[in-house]
Amino acid sequence: MGTQPDLLILKMKNGDRAAFARVYERYQEALHGVIFNIVKNRDISEEILQDVFMKIYNNAESYDSDQGRFFTWALNISRNASIDYLRSKKHKNSLKNLSTDNFVDTLETSQDLEEASNAMFVRKWVSKLEPMCKQIIDIIFFKGFTFKDGAEQMGxxxxxxxxxxxxCMSNLRNLVLE
Incomplete structure (x- = not known):
């Protein structure tokens, strides 16, 4: 572990709260963009983001840099938490009460614009990838498909x-960390 981000992650793994705060600062925008793109709800995505960072902090010792980069590990936690929410009874019950107004895909408030900006931050990096990678990341991360469903969708x-x-994730990591 020689690079600056690795040192920060090591400090966080050792319980350094200041390091955790810096990790939050560094990654919250990108992770929030991914979560929002899956759940499509500002309040819920903020709640999930907080849960994700609690999982990151409480399970930091399970992160292994030999298995992959921290950003990918955190993205997977975010994606899984978002998909878990979509599969939850709480979410399914909330769908029963939706009116057609909730399905209009417009940006009505500055907060919605901020959420779209967070998503654009992540999409900015994805847009630099080859078409196959764009499609895969769109299906898995932005649309929240499981690998099984995504494979079926792509044939x-x-x-x-x-x-x-x-x-593709390796290529994305390399772009983000350049």
């Missing part, structure tokens, strides 16, 4: 999607 085997996804 490829699940194992192939997972392999391509790993390659």
């Amino acid at each position: 490829i085997p699940s194992g192939t999607l997972k392999t391509r996804h790993r390659k």
